[in-house]
Amino acid sequence: MNNVNANRAAVRSSMPPRVRMLSVLVGGALALMAAERVWADSAVGGDTTLGNALNLAPINPVTHTGGHDFDGMNGDPHAARTPTGQLYDRPRVPTDRIHATDGGWQYLGFVEFGLTHVSGDHREQGFKRYKDVGNGGYLSAFGVSAEKAGSAHYLEVVGGGAGRDDQFYGATFGRYNDWRVKAFYNETPHVFTTSFRSLWDGAGGKNLTLKPDSGLTPGGSGDQAADNQAITAAAQANMNTELGLVRKKGGLRLDMTLTDKLKLFAGYSLEKREGSRPFGSVWAGGGGQMPMELIEPIDYETHDFVGGLYYNDTLNSFNLQASASLFRNNAGTLNFETPFRVNAANTVAGATPGMFTSGRFDLYPDNEAYNIKGEYARKLPELMNGRFTAVVSMGSSRQDDKLMPYTSYSGLSPNISSSANWDSRDALSRQSADARIDTRLIDLGLSLNPTNRLNLKAKARxxxxxxxxxxxxxxxxxxxxxxxxxxxxxxSAFGCTGVWGRLINDGSASSMYNPAAPSGNVVIRSVPYDYRKLNTGLSADWRLDKASINAAYERETYSRDHRERDKTWEDKYKLGYVNRSIEDTTIRLSFAHDRRRGSSYHTHHPYANFLSGALAPMPETGNVQSWVLHMNNGMRKYDLADRTQNTLNARLNYMPREDLDIGLSAQLKEIRYPSSDYGRDGKHRQNWFNVDVDWQYSPVSNFYAFYSFQRGTLGQTGVPSGGGSGCIIGANTSMGVITPENAEDICQNPNSGAVFVAANFWELDHKDRSDTLGLGLRHDFGRFKVDFSYTYAKGRTEMKYSLPANLAPAAAAAAGSGFPDLSTSQNIFEANLLMPVNKTVTARLLLRHEYGKYRDWHYSGLQSDPVAVNAPGTGAPTAVILDAGPQNYRASLIGLLLQVRL
Incomplete structure (x- = not known):
């Protein structure tokens, strides 16, 4: 635009104080933050770059319809490079079609519209997962930019995908160096599956009722074989149901310059997610009976508010930000009819065959979060040209959802209790959750430059x-x-007198503490997990003539409540080297060594006070397993285990020609868990390699290619409980006779053979590999321009295992030695041909072809019959998998669009 730079330069660099305006805006922002019903997300009143699958790059109305500039950057036709030596892409040519109004505005714009057509398997989830393309008219993109030189006001509006589920719009207007308002709205679809087989009416709502013509009976017919057959028939009659959601988000943000040193900002956004996705249910206890996929309704709202001040002078910078937001689930419950005859556990009194005709779930609760953060930085020119930074933040996350009764069926109760009020909230110790987690953060940093070549940093967080x-x-x-x-x-305990435990799965089973026959492992309290983390570190960067060496040390210390380890500490060392002295080549190398250790590991003690063992002392005779056993004492959870990790990173950039870049990069990572007898063990490796080529062989031509390879391996070892002599006081084991004093040590140890038997271990080897290849070409033939890209990605997962020695031969033969490989592959080809029709109109021919292929053993054998049973045709289902999984697809999109400069 002709006067853009002149207009910006003409605007005053300073603005008069607006104390009265500041008071109004800050007061308004704080009022919004204090508003009821708030939750925090990403809330800054803005969003990620606006676009969709057919408009990946941000839209700039000034250059969108222009080709790439023959003269390159700053009039230099040679390829421009970053300070680290990599090629910049050539800039686009700005439009020269500037219009003016009588009021002094200059404006320009464009619109791209036309027809699109899709063919092939375009309705499959793999093709449409995050995009909405179809047949017919399509407004692909548009943009308008305007400026008024006399007052320095400006306006920009962009958009695309109009009327589709991936549409987007944005507007920015304001006055240069004074104030700015940004507004946006976008939609993003997310298709979870297109092969769900629904048994219900009401999909996407809070109430699922069995289809009246499906032959299914709420609560089952009493004939399990007939019910299994009816479920299969109903599933086959309702194939290819699509489950997905659309994310709709809009927002506003205001930035205002109050003085030379002080700026204000405030923002608001609203996000709505509506749709449905697969969901799981089980009945009764013991791990659940008849697991079945349902349809979860999604109807979420998130309101985000943020506001703050920026202050900056020659020595000091200070930012103050407060945010608050609200999440609301408008579908707070899910009620569903079940086609099964549920057999209640014998611990529940009042249950009769066929009475469980429906179940319900309490879905994600409404919740709130608040945060206030202050950031301060000060230059220290007299202290080795240093800089001090500090961040202080406080937050609180809360939810007070009304709790649901244990069961919706009246007359049910544990068979150890005479009370039958378990279908009422009077059976709860409190009526609502009253849940709250508070967070605190203090982050301090100091950077010093004793010489021009040496930089030192210290931090504490x-x-x-x-x-x-x-x-x-x-x-x-x-x-x-x-x-x-x-x-x-x-x-009586913890301030409550009553019956301890709960009915589970809508009263079809129970987990109760029975004082007449006590046990120690019934959950009676929620565990309030929390932690403190301290990071301290030092680093140095020494710059040589054409090289630099950097080194860093950091210690990370965790203090945890109610975990197997009270404390862990990890020492992290890093050494790096950069060399630019080799002709046309830059080398970057770094090596990191991390070593985590911790306090004594206890598998049972952290949870003892939250289990029924806290209600009665452990008996001195008989089986005491439920009092002393949580897990075998050789098991280490991976986030708490001793760990040694080594990581090597390398990057080489080579410039064989002025217009050609070749990059090589690699990472080798090895992780060991030296003290884990069970859990993750051995060597875990995560390695990747990448090569990329960028060749700008003419001012208007470009070719790129890349290949990336990743591979990961990990191993696990476990030992199942059972098969031992039992955790019985007086029993003799290889570690001695079990007594009340040593029961915990002996019964948790697999070498004792009491509960776990070390010889009955199992092992799992897990290997992942992915390959990604991409290439693209852009060339200007003068009369027309063409560009195309191709991407190929393939992932494969292999899982092999050994089985416990005591597994029954028939079961071992059926289990084999591993799962079939899980693999996914995708090919995407896209081409654009642009041909000018006249000075203002360009035709664009768009071609896109995708091919996806999936092999997933989770769905093997269930595509035609979703009912998996132990005894085919007659037994109660092991599971009912109504999602048939991702399907292979091959689909194409063709579009004929016109780009018109306004």
Missing amino acids: YYETRNHTDYLACNPNAEYDDRGDGTPGGV
Whole structure:
């Protein structure tokens, strides 16, 4: 645009104070933040780059319809390079079609529209996962830019995909160096599956009712074989149901310059997600009966608010930001009819065959979050030209969702209790969740430059979470038939007197503490996990003539509550080297060594106070497994285990010609867990290699290609419980006789053979490999321009295992030695041909072809019959998998579009 630079230069670099305006805006922003019903997400009142699958690059109305500039950057026809030596892409030519109004505005714009047609398997999930393309008219993109030189006002509007589920719009207007308002709206589809086989009406809503013509009976018919056949028939009659959502997000952001040193910003955004996705359910206990896929409704809203101030002078910078936001789930519950005859556990009184005709879920709760953050930086010119930085942040996440009763069926109760009020919220120890987690952050940094060649940095960062949530699984309005002394009544603990435990899966089973026959492993309280993390570190960067050496050390210390380890500490060392002295080549190398260790590891103690073992002492005779056993004592959770990690990174950039770049990069990572007898063990490797080529062989031509290879391996070892002599006081084991004093040490140890038997271990080897290849070409033939790109990606996962020695021969033969390989591959080809029709109109022919192929053993054998049973045709289903999984597809898109300069 002719006067763009002149207009910007003409605007005053300073603005008069606006104290009154500042008070109004800050007060308004704080009022919004104090508003009820708020939750925090990414809320800055803006969004990621606007676009969709057919408009990947940001839209610039000034250059969108222009070709690449023959003269390159700053009039230099040679390829321009970054300070690290890599090629810039050549800039586009700005339009010369500038229009003016009588009011002093200059403006320009463009619009791209036409027809599109899709063919092949374009309805499959792999093709349409994040895009919405179809047949007919299509407004691909548009943009308008305007400026008014006299007042320095400006306006820009862009958009695309109009009327589709991936449409986007953005507007920016304001006054240069004074104020700016940005507004946006976009939609993004996400298709989870196009091969779901629904048994219900009401998909996407809160109530799923079995299809009336499906032959399915709520609560089952009583004939399991007939029900299995009816489910299969109903699934086959309702194939290819699409489940997905559309994310709709819009927002506003205001930036205002108040003085030379002070700026203000405030923003708001609203995001709505509507749709559905697969969801799982089980009945009864013992890991659940008859797992079945359902349809979860999605109807979310997130309101985000943010506001703050920026201050900057020659020595100091200060930012203050406050945010608050709200998440609301408008589909808070899911009710569904079941086609199964559910057999309730014998621990539930009042249950009758066929009574469980429906179930329900309490879905994600409404929740809120608040945060306030202050950032300060100060230059220290007299202290080795240094700089000090500090960040302080406080946050709080909360939810107080109304809790649902344990069951929706009246008359049900544990068979150890005379009370039948478990279908009421009176059976709960509290009526709502009253959940809250607070966070705190302090981050300090100091950077010093003793010489022009040496930079030193020190940092300290403290972060903590505090979990204030405490729920008791105690029914204060129920009594035991026998509280352990031959009389009825409740058991008192933690401020509650009543019956401890819960009915589960809508009352079809129970997990209860029975004082007349006590056990130690019934969950009676929620565990308030929280932690504190401290990071301290030093680093140095020494710059030589054409090389540099850097080194860093950091210690990370975790202090955790209610975890197997109270504390872990990790020492991280890093050494790096950069060399630019080799002709036309830059080399970057770095090596990192991380070593994590920790305090004593306890598998049972962290959870003892949250289990029923806290209600009664461990008996001195009999089986005491439920009091002393949480996991075998050789098992290490990977985030707590001792770990040694080495990482080597390398990058080479070679410039064989002025217009050609070749890059090579690689990473080799090895992870060891030296103290883990069970869990992740051995050597885990994560390696990748990449080569890329960029050749700008003429001012208007470009070729690129890349290949990336990644490979990961990990191993796991486990040992199942069972098959031992039992954790019985007085029993003799290879580690001695079990007593109340040593029961925990002996029964947790697989070498004792009491509960775990070391010889019955199993092992898993997991290998991943992915290959990605891409290439593209752009060339200007004068009369027309062409560009095309091709991407190929393939991933493969291999899982092989050994089985426990005590597994039954028939089961071992059926299990084999591993799963079939899981693989995915995708090919995407896209080409554009642009041909000018006249000075203002360019025709664009778009071709896109995709081919996807999937092999997933999770769905093997279930594509035609979703009912998996142990005894074919007659047994209760092991699972009902209604999603047939990702399907192979081959689809094409062709578009004929016109680009018109306004």
